[in-house]
Amino acid sequence: MTVMTVEQIEHFLDDVFPQHMGKIESVGDMRATMRLTIGHEHLRPGPRVSGPTMMGFADVALYVAILAQIGPEPMAVTSDLNCHFLRAASGEHDIIAHAKLIKLGRRLAVGEVLIVSAADETKPVIHVTASYVLPDKA
Amino acid sequence: MTVMTVEQIEHFLDDVFPQHMGKIESVGDMRATMRLTIGHEHLRPGPRVSGPTMMGFADVALYVAILAQIGPEPMAVTSDLNCHFLRAASGEHDIIAHAKLIKLGRRLAVGEVLIVSAADETKPVIHVTASYVLPDKA
Amino acid sequence: MTVMTVEQIEHFLDDVFPQHMGKIESVGDMRATMRLTIGHEHLRPGPRVSGPTMMGFADVALYVAILAQIGPEPMAVTSDLNCHFLRAASGEHDIIAHAKLIKLGRRLAVGEVLIVSAADETKPVIHVTASYVLPDKA
Amino acid sequence: MTVMTVEQIEHFLDDVFPQHMGKIESVGDMRATMRLTIGHEHLRPGPRVSGPTMMGFADVALYVAILAQIGPEPMAVTSDLNCHFLRAASGEHDIIAHAKLIKLGRRLAVGEVLIVSAADETKPVIHVTASYVLPDKA
Numbered sequence: 001m002t003v004m005t006v007e008q009i010e011h012f013l014d015d016v017f018p019q020h021m022g023k024i025e026s027v028g029d030m031r032a033t034m035r036l037t038i039g040h041e042h043l044r045p046g047p048r049v050s051g052p053t054m055m056g057f058a059d060v061a062l063y064v065a066i067l068a069q070i071g072p073e074p075m076a077v078t079s080d081l082n083c084h085f086l087r088a089a090s091g092e093h094d095i096i097a098h099a100k101l102i103k104l105g106r107r108l109a110v111g112e113v114l115i116v117s118a119a120d121e122t123k124p125v126i127h128v129t130a131s132y133v134l135p136d137k138a
Numbered sequence: 139m140t141v142m143t144v145e146q147i148e149h150f151l152d153d154v155f156p157q158h159m160g161k162i163e164s165v166g167d168m169r170a171t172m173r174l175t176i177g178h179e180h181l182r183p184g185p186r187v188s189g190p191t192m193m194g195f196a197d198v199a200l201y202v203a204i205l206a207q208i209g210p211e212p213m214a215v216t217s218d219l220n221c222h223f224l225r226a227a228s229g230e231h232d233i234i235a236h237a238k239l240i241k242l243g244r245r246l247a248v249g250e251v252l253i254v255s256a257a258d259e260t261k262p263v264i265h266v267t268a269s270y271v272l273p274d275k276a
Numbered sequence: 277m278t279v280m281t282v283e284q285i286e287h288f289l290d291d292v293f294p295q296h297m298g299k300i301e302s303v304g305d306m307r308a309t310m311r312l313t314i315g316h317e318h319l320r321p322g323p324r325v326s327g328p329t330m331m332g333f334a335d336v337a338l339y340v341a342i343l344a345q346i347g348p349e350p351m352a353v354t355s356d357l358n359c360h361f362l363r364a365a366s367g368e369h370d371i372i373a374h375a376k377l378i379k380l381g382r383r384l385a386v387g388e389v390l391i392v393s394a395a396d397e398t399k400p401v402i403h404v405t406a407s408y409v410l411p412d413k414a
Numbered sequence: 415m416t417v418m419t420v421e422q423i424e425h426f427l428d429d430v431f432p433q434h435m436g437k438i439e440s441v442g443d444m445r446a447t448m449r450l451t452i453g454h455e456h457l458r459p460g461p462r463v464s465g466p467t468m469m470g471f472a473d474v475a476l477y478v479a480i481l482a483q484i485g486p487e488p489m490a491v492t493s494d495l496n497c498h499f500l501r502a503a504s505g506e507h508d509i510i511a512h513a514k515l516i517k518l519g520r521r522l523a524v525g526e527v528l529i530v531s532a533a534d535e536t537k538p539v540i541h542v543t544a545s546y547v548l549p550d551k552a
């Protein structure tokens with residue numbers, strides 16, 4: 001059901017988006033799981049994981065889920081992103097993003113992401129939904 | 139895990155919010171399922187189910203999921219509601235809302251709802267997330 | 277800057293979407309203002325104006341602002357809609373929607389709407405943002 | 415109408431949130447304007463300003479607008495944040511955030527932000543709305 005492996009997606013991402021956060025743990029039918037090791041640049045006072053870190057990480061995880069379905073397309077563009085902050089994420093633990101595509105249409109993809117802290121994977125720290133405009137087929 | 143039965147919630151809703159849409163099919167731990175029979179007032183041209191109908195129905199389904207957890211509290215107030223429209227829902231079939239609470243805190247609850255058409259329950263027609271301000275405990 | 281008059285848009289709406297709520301008060305460059313007289317079908321207990329009424333009314337007001345710019349196109353489709361509920365709107369007064377397009381691109385339009393009660397036009401009751409997928413040009 | 419000056423807010427922010435992005439240009443009644451000089455850490459390929467940079471910057475600008483109204487309160491917590499990406503922002507120019515509070519209640523504040531590129535201040539690059547849970551008054 002997927003057209004790229006984890007390794008292929010990692011290579012593609014390193015090429016087109018070298019600053020991206022996180023490592024892919026797995027991809028599957030309409031979904032992806034990624035893990036981010038927290039560095040100083042991801043923190044805000046607490047220390048806890050900053051909001052922009054979590055929003056950007058969620059965005060990458062959905063992009064990975066899209067790539068796994070449609071193949072190496074550098075031009076999927078985020079059109080909207082909505083998030084609910086649920087609890088603080090300790091800066092001393094990795095965070096893990098579970099991304100799921102809700103719809104993959106011809107022109108638009110919609111997905112959701114739940115991010116948890118490795119400190120307690122049962123309590124989500126942020127929930128994100130986002131839409132992507134897909135490239136026109138040549 | 140729930141503190142009210144389907145019947146208790148239906149009676150409570152009929153009392154505090156008689157105009158509410160839909161019937162409760164089941165409630166469970168942090169979740170509720172409701173079904174709406176489509177009438178003329180729910181349609182837009184097509185005929186398909188109108189956007190306000192689906193948004194309002196999602197809101198009721200999350201309110202029901204909250205009631206099932208916290209008991210008869212008339213004052214949970216929707217503070218934000220976000221939706222992605224995924225596909226048209228035929229006006230000739232019921233719609234079914236699957237609501238799930240993502241967080242139930244002391245002051246805020248956050249949940250998501252996937253609505254499907256009874257014509258094809260595998261293809262969601264709308265995805266909604268929403269937040270609720272909970273009443274202060276006396 | 278607009279390509280349709282209020283009268284032309286009203287006729288077009290009556291034709292393609294006869295169930296639409298509200299009357300157009302004015303349209304202008306990237307904006308529209310509409311007024312809704314509240315009837316029994318728009319109420320929830322209080323009585324106050326229901327959430328679905330306000331969300332649906334905001335959606336129509338943005339559609340009108342788009343029509344005023346691009347002409348009679350029946351197929352602009354709402355792709356996402358986000359709202360923050362700010363205060364209760366009394367069911368005894370009209371509500372007024374001020375819609376403004378933030379972006380009108382080739383494929384997507386994005387806009388925002390502030391709805392006020394005629395009882396106090398300085399205190400908004402809901403803020404809405406939404407995106408629309410525009411029809412392909414023939 | 416404001417209870418803190420730009421200098422007081424800058425000092426307070428440096429104290430409680432030293433990693434924050436941008437400089438305050440002005441604050442006023444229910445609003446704030448900030449400017450961000452783009453560095454390497456804010457870029458994605460293009461080079462253009464990254465999404466997390468813009469989302470984080472919008473969040474800071476709304477927090478500044480809240481501080482200007484309620485005084486030094488370290489505990490306003492972002493509860494939801496929604497954004498529409500409108501166009502790419504060149505990585506070679508500053509970005510400017512115009513933040514406006516739509517509602518400042520006892521428990522919740524809601525605001526919106528329009529970010530423009532200094533390259534063309536008439537074309538917004540992102541529109542953000544967000545909610546904040548305010549600290550309980552002692």
